[in-house]
Amino acid sequence: MPLVRVTNFAISLDGYGAGEPQSLEAPFGHAGMKLHEWRFATWRPGAPNGVDALFGRQYDVGFGAEIMGANKFGPPGWQDDPDWRGWWGEDPPFHTPTYVLTHRPREPLEMEGGTTFHFLSTSPADALAIAQEAAGDLDVRIGGGATTVRTFVAAGLVDHLHLAMVPLVLGRGTLLWEGLEGLEEQFHIESVVAPSGVVHLSLTRRSPDA
Template sequence: MPLVRVTNFAISLDGYGAGEPQSLEAPFGHAGMKLHAWRFATWQDGAPSGVDALFGKQYDVGFGAEIMGANKFGPPGWQDDPDWRGWWGEDPPFHTPTYVLTHRPRESMEMEGGTTFHFLDTSVEQALAVAREAAGDLDVRIGGGASTVRDFVRAGLVDHLHLAVVPVVLGRGTLLWEGLEGLEDTFHIEAVSAPSGVVHLSLSRMQG
């Protein structure tokens, strides 16, 4: 049975997946690139092949579709720019059908490398049904941001989460854990610490 998964999703020690305010110049707000420096380090020539790299390599393995929130696709107000095509240029890193949740949908965008962006104004359950059909026998990735991940977890739709807890404190921003009290009662949780200071949490939904 294909799964619904979150991979390589970075949060701060106090649980924020992005800072504020988010803008074209500052996609992650006052967090800057702090939440993602561990991942960038694994891409460099001569980068170590340690714990961070091992988790990083699993980012896009086994997926046939992705779902993301509007704030991952673009900065606030991108819906008013008919020429906005996402942060990633003409060859985005997803290489699958990718569904953007927005209250102002637009025509689908076929990009290079196998990514096609589709824009949905629908519930998380309906969006997942569409993504599952597109993914076939492969898994569906919930790509973020934090509020989108939270909504799918709260709805009981996520089977596995890999969270990279980065050793920074943001104090404000978009909180992942809001409204998810008692999550430990429904997920089996394991932790692996990396020399970088990042703690990789693996949460697998318990089978009832």
């Protein structure tokens, strides 16, 4: 059965998925790119082929569609710019139908490389049903940001999460764990510590009879 998954989602030690304030100049707020340096390091020539690289390579494996929140597609206010086409240029890295949750939907945006952005104003469950139909026999990725991941987890719609907990404290921003008390009762949790200090957390939904 196809799954609903989160992959390579970076959080700080205190559980923030982005800093604040987010803007065109600072997509991750005061966090800058610190939450994602572990992945960038694996792309450099001669980088170790270790734990971080192994997890990083799983980012886009096995997916047929993605769902993301409005703030992942653009900075606050992008809905007022009819020419805004996302952060990633004309060939975004998704290569699948990608569903952007926004209160102000617009016409689909077809990009190079197989990515088409669809803009939805609907519930998480309805958005997931649309994405699953597009994905067919492949999985659906919940791509973020933290609010979107948290919403889908709270609704019981996520089967597996891979979180990369980066060794830094942000102190403020968008919190992943808010309202998710008792999550360990719903998910089996494993962890692997990379030499970089990043803790890779794998959360797999427990079966009802487990």
